[in-house]
Amino acid sequence: MPTTLHAGLDAHFGALEAFLREQEAAFEPEVRPMVREVLAHPGKRLRPLLAFASGAGGTPTLALIRGAAIVELVHLATLVHDDVLDGADTRHGADTPNQTHGAHAAVLFGDALFAHALMLAAEYTTPELCRIVARASREVCSGEVCQTFSRGNDGISLDDYYRHIRLKTAELFEGACRVGALLAERPAGHIEACARFGRHLGIAYQIYDDLVDLLQDDTKAGKTLGTDAASGKLTLPMLLERDRSGPGVLVALRRGDEPRACISAETWRESFRRLDAEIASAEQALRPIEGSPSPFFLLRLTAFLREAAARLAPQA
Amino acid sequence: MPTTLHAGLDAHFGALEAFLREQEAAFEPEVRPMVREVLAHPGKRLRPLLAFASGAGGTPTLALIRGAAIVELVHLATLVHDDVLDGADTRHGADTPNQTHGAHAAVLFGDALFAHALMLAAEYTTPELCRIVARASREVCSGEVCQTFSRGNDGISLDDYYRHIRLKTAELFEGACRVGALLAERPAGHIEACARFGRHLGIAYQIYDDLVDLLQDDTKAGKTLGTDAASGKLTLPMLLERDRSGPGVLVALRRGDEPRACISAETWRESFRRLDAEIASAEQALRPIEGSPSPFFLLRLTAFLREAAARLAPQA
Numbered sequence: 001m002p003t004t005l006h007a008g009l010d011a012h013f014g015a016l017e018a019f020l021r022e023q024e025a026a027f028e029p030e031v032r033p034m035v036r037e038v039l040a041h042p043g044k045r046l047r048p049l050l051a052f053a054s055g056a057g058g059t060p061t062l063a064l065i066r067g068a069a070i071v072e073l074v075h076l077a078t079l080v081h082d083d084v085l086d087g088a089d090t091r092h093g094a095d096t097p098n099q100t101h102g103a104h105a106a107v108l109f110g111d112a113l114f115a116h117a118l119m120l121a122a123e124y125t126t127p128e129l130c131r132i133v134a135r136a137s138r139e140v141c142s143g144e145v146c147q148t149f150s151r152g153n154d155g156i157s158l159d160d161y162y163r164h165i166r167l168k169t170a171e172l173f174e175g176a177c178r179v180g181a182l183l184a185e186r187p188a189g190h191i192e193a194c195a196r197f198g199r200h201l202g203i204a205y206q207i208y209d210d211l212v213d214l215l216q217d218d219t220k221a222g223k224t225l226g227t228d229a230a231s232g233k234l235t236l237p238m239l240l241e242r243d244r245s246g247p248g249v250l251v252a253l254r255r256g257d258e259p260r261a262c263i264s265a266e267t268w269r270e271s272f273r274r275l276d277a278e279i280a281s282a283e284q285a286l287r288p289i290e291g292s293p294s295p296f297f298l299l300r301l302t303a304f305l306r307e308a309a310a311r312l313a314p315q316a
Numbered sequence: 317m318p319t320t321l322h323a324g325l326d327a328h329f330g331a332l333e334a335f336l337r338e339q340e341a342a343f344e345p346e347v348r349p350m351v352r353e354v355l356a357h358p359g360k361r362l363r364p365l366l367a368f369a370s371g372a373g374g375t376p377t378l379a380l381i382r383g384a385a386i387v388e389l390v391h392l393a394t395l396v397h398d399d400v401l402d403g404a405d406t407r408h409g410a411d412t413p414n415q416t417h418g419a420h421a422a423v424l425f426g427d428a429l430f431a432h433a434l435m436l437a438a439e440y441t442t443p444e445l446c447r448i449v450a451r452a453s454r455e456v457c458s459g460e461v462c463q464t465f466s467r468g469n470d471g472i473s474l475d476d477y478y479r480h481i482r483l484k485t486a487e488l489f490e491g492a493c494r495v496g497a498l499l500a501e502r503p504a505g506h507i508e509a510c511a512r513f514g515r516h517l518g519i520a521y522q523i524y525d526d527l528v529d530l531l532q533d534d535t536k537a538g539k540t541l542g543t544d545a546a547s548g549k550l551t552l553p554m555l556l557e558r559d560r561s562g563p564g565v566l567v568a569l570r571r572g573d574e575p576r577a578c579i580s581a582e583t584w585r586e587s588f589r590r591l592d593a594e595i596a597s598a599e600q601a602l603r604p605i606e607g608s609p610s611p612f613f614l615l616r617l618t619a620f621l622r623e624a625a626a627r628l629a630p631q632a
């Protein structure tokens with residue numbers, strides 16, 4: 001996602017980076033370099049963006065900055081663990097903690113980072129913030145456990161797929177929106193509208209990501225096509241094609257056949273139709289708060305995803 | 317630790333096990349067997365015991381039971397990760413999640429278990445409980461990172477050793493005491509006395525555990541002597557002997573020499589003296605609350621540790 005999505009929120013993101021850097025001091029001296037390293041090469045800061053957009057309007061308060069930092073720290077903790085589990089050496093062009101400090105230290109560091117995020121959440125006046133953050137974190141990890149267990153299981157249902165991506169991705173998107181709206185002291189209707197937006201956007205974002213894995217080749221994505229299929233992970237187009245033409249497609253994809261040659265035009269269309277439907281549901285969720293500043297920022301995200309999907313679709 | 321330490325708290329521990337079993341339902345169907353498995357072979361439930369003892373007096377409330385469950389779940393989450401990092405197949409005579417489900421699922425399951433503990437903590441009326449639990453969790457993991465980094469470093473100081481074991485073990489002991497006293501609505505002086513007790517007991521317990529590694533042979537402990545030294549981990553007697561006679565002792569222990577032959581009588585005496593001092597400090601911490609029911613239960617733990625240390629000392 002381009003940083004133009006951050007436009008108009010410069011003060012927020014400046015304060016966020018400063019706040020994140022300050023967290024280093026809360027850790028033991030031995031752990032501080034690891035904190036510095038994971039913050040030095042930022043990703044898209046997509047979850048803070050959701051928090052800021054959901055709480056948009058007026059100058060950013062410390063509470064809102066801290067809330068955005070909390071959801072980012074939870075996300076970073078899951079990335080640290082993902083990189084250990086995938087044996088990943090680099091992320092955002094820099095060495096991972098797994099590569100620099102070994103799997104042992106990296107697993108424990110991920111734990112400490114996550115616990116620190118919860119400590120920050122406990123600084124809020126009520127336990128509401130802890131509840132949102134802890135719940136989203138549990139669901140993210142549960143979703144990843146479910147997906148791990150489903151690897152190599154050619155019989156998983158479409159419902160399972162949707163449940164897994166909701167847990168793995170959409171729960172923290174929803175949580176980020178809730179956190180932002182709550183900490184900006186928006187009314188309950190605003191919080192729920194943003195939460196619903198985040199849930200649908202998260203599902204859409206994961207479907208898009210799964211389509212990229214099948215359609216966008218090395219030169220564009222800097223990755224190998226069909227790595228999900230090779231690892232036994234079944235995504236939307238694979239499940240739809242399996243239901244349409246039988247399990248042969250899964251065997252073909254797993255042995256490295258070209259996804260465009262294995263999956264029918266009808267299945268690609270149906271996949272993009274389902275992606276569009278989630279984007280539309282996300283936009284629909286904001287109707288009740290049309291007058292507030294939040295849709296201005298949030299609808300940029302759906303517009304961006306819609307355009308990215310349109311660029312990907314002709315490749316199918 | 318023998319279960320006689322639980323005597324007089326049967327209703328508490330009965331309710332605790334029932335409460336823990338009920339948590340399974342909060343997880344996704346795929347994750348529930350893992351929850352069941354880690355609860356089926358309980359350890360000593362030492363942290364719940366500290367919580368119950370610190371909040372002793374009267375019938376156990378749901379809040380106190382939940383608090384004890386939270387500290388146990390945090391402890392179980394760290395064990396799940398420890399077993400992945402150590403490649404451990406069994407614990408308490410049963411297969412570990414690492415063995416049954418693989419490292420990938422086990423790391424993520426540990427995360428989910430920890431997040432669930434924080435969700436339970438967020439059910440309390442104020443964020444105080446989240447604060448205690450998240451802080452203790454961060455310190456446990458930070459302590460383990462520090463200890464991991466210090467492996468093979470023959471120059472670590474005695475202060476580092478004490479700091480590492482305080483973080484790794486004593487912080488969660490202290491947290492368990494705080495949680496119990498807080499949830500039983502004891503006054504601030506009671507909470508602080510129990511917290512100080514927990515901190516000193518935790519340090520004493522870890523020194524004792526480190527002495528067992530050097531002194532108690534296979535037949536008694538079911539483990540190999542000197543595994544800490546072999547893995548490059550330096551514990552109290554090793555550091556004291558290094559400071560007394562030079563680094564040769566570390567080389568000797570690492571190549572598998574018998575600890576009793578490498579470490580001088582003076583060093584063993586000094587190690588046990590330091591263990592006794594921590595036990596005495598723990599007992600001392602309870603002076604201000606002498607009249608309350610808590611010391612009755614807590615002093616059993618120091619008495620038990622004192623006896624265990626006395627049985628170990630002649631072997632030195």
